[in-house]
Amino acid sequence: MNKTLIVEIINKIQEYDTIALYRHVYPDPDSYGSQVALKNMIEKSFPGKKVYLMGKHDEDLAYIGVMDDPEQVSIDEKCLAILLDIGDAHRVDDQSFAKCGYVIKIDHHHPFGEEFANLAWVDINYPATSLMLLDLFLESDNRLQMDKVAREALYIGIVADTGRFVYLENPTNVFKKMEHLTYDLNTKPLYASFYKRKMNAVKFMGYIYSNFEVRKNGVAVLKISKEIIEEYGMDYMVAARMVNTLQDIDGIINWHFFAEVPSTGKIMCEFRSNGPRVNEIAAKYGGGGHFLAGGATIENWDIVESIIADFEENCGAYLGEQK
Ligand SMILES: [Mn+2]
Structure with a gap:
């Protein structure tokens, strides 16, 4: 956790009126959950800002949220790009992020190549980008708000990237933080969507x-x-x-x-x-x-x-x- 970076990231979000949230190609619940949750946080905390969810929509992840229609989105240097759950520039779903005036990256992959973002919070010790966003919220000194939409999205992102907590060496810290997401959630239908398999x-x-x-x-x-x-x-x-x-x-x-x-x-x-x-x-x-x-x-x-x-x-x- 890096408090200075968290403050800087929230300052940048405050500064821009239009913010485009990107994730990697071949999306998974962590990348989708990060996008949907951060959009919800920005909209709840700073009403009036325009927030776009970028990347091709994936029907299997529609229970988490829906991407914006690229036809309805216009990206230019007045936009802030936030890249979530992406290590490398070529893996960003929708390369229009390069047109944005400022690029922030929040990610837990092992970085390869040179850093291309203007501001990068990269920490491979996090088991999920969704958990980084939960810390962004918890450490925001009440500058960020979120509702159930974000809490469900972060919950399923963390569950997915930790292999339902199986990949963690010790889950204590994650479990303590999960309480901030789960206190009034009904997680059963989330699992039903997550586990549903095609014949x-x-x-x-x-x-x-x-x-x-x-x-x-x-x-x-x-x-x-x-x-x-x-x-x-x-x-x-x-x-x-x-x-x-x-x-x-x-x-x-x-x-x-x-x-x-x-x-x-x-x-x-x-x-x-x-x-x-x-x-x-x-x-x-x-x-x-x-x-x-x-x-x-x-x-x-x-x-x-x-x-x-x-x-x-x-x-x-x-x-x-x-x-
Ligand atoms: Mn991830």
Whole structure:
């Protein structure tokens, strides 16, 4: 938590009449929740400001909120851009942020490359950007208000990015703060929306369990061809995001998915680990992410085996250190 940055961020919000909130491509509940919650906070605290939710709308996340129609939005140097849950400039959904007069970034990803925001609050110790926004609120000395819309959005963002609190080493601090969100929420319908699964995705899960390969040094992989994506009626991105279907398998320390993008032939990669870091190998192939969860998009299948070899070597070194 950084009080000076929090004060500076709120000062900037106060200064601008038009504020555009951005997040990463392939949205998840944390990025959506951050956007929706911050919009609510700004509108409740500073009535009259125009706040836009930027990025392509995702129907599966509509229970959290709805993005603005890009046709109705005009971005120029009079706008303040706030980028939420984004490590790198190329991952911002809607590159119009570059036209804004000032750019703030609030994020918990491991940063790659040079900082491009005018003001950046980046802290990889936060398990979710939504939790950073809860701190922004709690440390605002009552300059920020929010209502149920924001509290639900932050709640589901934190639940999602912590894997329902499973990824935390110790949840005490998070639990203490959650009380500021949950005191009058009915979380049951939120979970119902969060957990709802599509029939074809459940059937595809059967494909995952039957077809993953176990490689050297505790590395499990699944290659998903465009034919398989078609057969199951899946979206390649949704398929790749189901990577954690393979977590918690005895003897597996890395589990990675490679999904072919039907329209381009590129391969979307998702890397997961319960020990050795994946982010350096992800960066080597043009990707990024967190220490234990990252991804990349690569040109074609030819590169996949060398990525797997890198992970096998990385896991081998890790296993050697554990002895
Ligand atoms: Mn996040």
